[in-house]
Amino acid sequence: MNILDKIVADKRKEIELKSLIFPAAQYTHSVIFKRDTFSLAQALRNSDTGIISEFKRRSPSKKTINQNANVGQVAMGYEKAGVCGMSVLTDIKYFGGSLEDLIIARASAQIPLLRKEFIISEYQIIEAKAYGADVILLIAAVLTMEEIKKFSELAKSLGLDVLLEVHNEEELHKSIMPSIDMLGVNNRNLKTFEVSLETSKSLSNLIPDDFVKVSESGISSIEAIKELKEYGYKGFLIGENFMKTDNPGESAITFITDLKK
Numbered sequence: 395m396n397i398l399d400k401i402v403a404d405k406r407k408e409i410e411l412k413s414l415i416f417p418a419a420q421y422t423h424s425v426i427f428k429r430d431t432f433s434l435a436q437a438l439r440n441s442d443t444g445i446i447s448e449f450k451r452r453s454p455s456k457k458t459i460n461q462n463a464n465v466g467q468v469a470m471g472y473e474k475a476g477v478c479g480m481s482v483l484t485d486i487k488y489f490g491g492s493l494e495d496l497i498i499a500r501a502s503a504q505i506p507l508l509r510k511e512f513i514i515s516e517y518q519i520i521e522a523k524a525y526g527a528d529v530i531l532l533i534a535a536v537l538t539m540e541e542i543k544k545f546s547e548l549a550k551s552l553g554l555d556v557l558l559e560v561h562n563e564e565e566l567h568k569s570i571m572p573s574i575d576m577l578g579v580n581n582r583n584l585k586t587f588e589v590s591l592e593t594s595k596s597l598s599n600l601i602p603d604d605f606v607k608v609s610e611s612g613i614s615s616i617e618a619i620k621e622l623k624e625y626g627y628k629g630f631l632i633g634e635n636f637m638k639t640d641n642p643g644e645s646a647i648t649f650i651t652d653l654k655k
């Protein structure tokens with residue numbers, strides 16, 4: 395079994411139990427559930443920097459990235475840096491994240507927040523909104539075309555933006571539908587952890603122009619962003635490059651200042 399299959403198998407068990415303890419219906423009456431959301435797609439369209447910065451303590455490919463960072467402080471730093479949005483890992487077992495991190499980020503910054511999660515059920519989409527997310531991630535590698543349609547339509551009906559992530563041409567073909575706002579190309583193969591910006595470059599011309607194009611993972615230089623922009627990318631998801639430093643917020647400020655020069 396590859397790591398992605400393992401993560402998804404664990405996730406199924408987790409949701410099965412969680413939905414018994416906290417049924418989805420109990421979330422939908424809360425004030426936070428009914429709030430207005432921020433649009434990441436809109437922020438990216440209006441931006442000339444396009445940075446989506448991530449909060450990530452560890453990952454299966456990098457055992458420790460940053461165990462000390464305070465999610466509230468990092469969210470404030472990212473907001474001050476002028477990022478278009480912040481991605482918050484909520485998977486505990488493999489990434490050391492949590493829904494608590496998401497809610498603290500929500501309380502700390504008024505910017506679009508992406509729930510970074512392996513979404514395989516409608517329950518997690520309700521939960522995402524209830525914990526303060528504005529955007530959900532759907533990973534084509536673990537979903538059927540029917541699931542992508544059902545999940546993205548539910549998200550849209552709740553006022554959430556949808557970032558659909560692909561890694562190859564086949565995943566891209568099954569994912570193109572009107573309920574998707576942004577198409578993310580993950581430069582990291584989630585099954586082997588290999589990273590190459592060539593993935594973004596080679597898939598770019600297959601993505602129709604009505605979707606905001608986002609390049610994800612392995613981005614650590616201004617040069618890389620300038621190059622990816624030429625392939626039509628408007629969004630750049632950066633995690634480790636900021637998180638591996640002692641002050642991720644400050645690192646984002648420096649990075650975006652340099653990007654604007």
Ligand SMILES: O=P(O)(O)OC[C@@H](O)[C@@H](O)c1c[nH]c2ccccc12
Binds near residue numbers: 511533559611613633
């Ligand atoms: O830390 P990086 O290489 O800058 O990557 C960030 C982000 O793209 C990566 O964390 C990611 C992209 N897609 C995912 C899906 C699940 C978990 C994590 C991810």
